[in-house]
């Protein structure tokens with residue numbers, strides 16, 4: 223049996239376990255995703271979408287259940303191994319761009335490669351320039367990252383998420399802060415990358431019309447999921 | 451980004467540059483601390499070397515004298531030799547027994563560089579109507595000048611002693627109205643008498659020494675004092691001047707003599723130096739601590755300010771180790787930058803102070819010693835302090851939960 227790209231088995235998450243403020247946010251979630259899938263996650267705010275995304279992205283550990291990435295049980299990995307796996311196979315796009323202000327757009331895109339190698343070199347820069355070109359920011363490549371419009375910043379963030387050629391890109395409300403034109407551009411760009419390189423995209427969005435252009439919509443309600 | 455430079459360096463420098471006002475303030479703070487340390491250490495080193503030099507060029511490191519002394523060498527608080535002898539009841543000088551064989555044995559000691567026999571006693575210097583009681587020191591110039599740098603104190607004439615010449619202090623010369631080339635009459639209590647030619651005038655920078663100290667050839671003094679072949683002291687110099695006290699003990703253990711080391715006769719000087727050094731160390735410690743806390747405070751704030759960036763870096767695969775190194779590096783860089791600016795400040799202050807601070811006689815208060823070593827040492831120490839100070843903030847940064855950090 224070929225390994226699934228991503229498999230969640232009865233994933234649960236409890237915040238502040240054992241304390242009065244204990245909150246059970248995710249309840250025994252089962253989910254399987256394959257390479258090349260382009261998935262929307264929808265649901266009311268506070269339903270646990272970001273929590274789910276953070277667990278898939280190895281930023282957070284589940285309180286119960288198992289998460290497999292390409293057959294690898296991530297519960298068996300220590301922090302350093304998780305960090306490495308995260309760096310290699312997962313790209314993030316957050317709602318508020320989250321670019322590092324001390325660097326230019328191009329440098330922000332280079333960063334994940336520099337983190338991986340330990341130092342920058344010519345190939346990092348060439349690869350980053352290529353991605354900057356692909357997201358249509360050639361002209362502003364050397365501008366400070368936070369001196370750009372929201373749409374441009376989010377395209378930089380997308381280029382950064384793609385620079386390590388991850389199998390999975392996790393986007394938490396990537397267009398939530400953009401006007402509809404920019405939102406459309408960014409979404410189209412993600413779809414294009416998905417078709418060309420079979421990168422699996424998991425996109426949290428409140429935008430029903432964008433979600434409907436995805437292969438699959440997963441509804442999260444009160445920590446339970448419903449496939450559509 | 452500079453190719454090949456490690457990630458931690460690139461990010462550390464960018465962060466410091468981005469927060470340049472904070473960086474500037476803490477670097478200035480560190481600089482002031484380092485500047486004070488450099489200034490103080492260099493000045494103390496200068497003062498110490500000055501005093502040490504003065505002590506070591508005006509007296510032997512060990513002086514060997516006859517045992518059971520009633521007669522003793524007196525020293526004034528300024529630690530200049532007065533060379534006054536208190537006469538024993540017998541009215542005789544305390545001569546060292548068998549001094550030739552002691553000299554021979556001492557010269558075989560590996561730590562001993564020179565041994566110089568001298569005889570000294572009170573005599574009368576007479577010129578015309580004027581007469582003065584003086585201390586006549588008979589020396590072997592070849593060895594004695596290596597131990598006590600008499601030629602350095604010659605301000606007129608020359609120090610090349612012959613059997614009928616004499617070196618006298620400028621104050622005595624003034625009192626006797628004598629100049630280089632003039633003759634004076636030397637008379638001892640034993641009625642020994644010689645007419646000697648003044649070949650040089652000495653200025654020890656001390657009035658009583660300039661009044662009383664006179665130097666002649668050993669044989670001349672022996673004959674004036676009627677002590678042919680006798681010596682009252684053996685002056686010894688050493689390779690390792692700080693071994694003087696041990697050596698003095700060794701000499702006393704193996705010969706029937708009293709040996710006094712410069713360390714013992716300058717005990718006051720040593721305890722003063724020791725106290726200075728202790729104070730200096732204490733000040734360094736506290737300056738170091740305040741520098742460390744300053745750097746730590748700035749970095750703790752920076753970790754909080756940058757928690758989002760740290761979260762992003764972690765999300766893109768930055769390891770805890772890399773985050774720790776990133777902050778340690780910032781601490782180290784702040785310490786290092788502060789030490790460079792501080793060294794310049796300290797050295798500048800020292801040069802300035804050196805040019806304005808004068809002794810009462812107009813001479814320099816301390817020699818300008820700017821040892822490279824001090825700067826290297828300070829830079830290394832400041833950098834280490836920065837690294838150490840960054841430890842807690844760095845650990846804190848590494849412990850940040852990326853989820854919480856990104857959520858903001």
Ligand SMILES: Nc1ncnc2c1ncn2[C@@H]1O[C@H](COP(=O)(O)OP(=O)(O)O)[C@@H](O)[C@H]1O
Pocket residue numbers: 237238245247265266267268269270271272273274854
């Ligand atoms: N670190 C946390 N500690 C405690 N509660 C949290 C934490 N993160 C999220 N929660 C809670 O978990 C629930 C789900 O949050 P989240 O996953 O952010 O929802 P969504 O992204 O769907 O809006 C919310 O009620 C939120 O308050």
Ligand SMILES: [Mg+2]
Pocket residue numbers: 271272273394
């Ligand atoms: Mg959310």
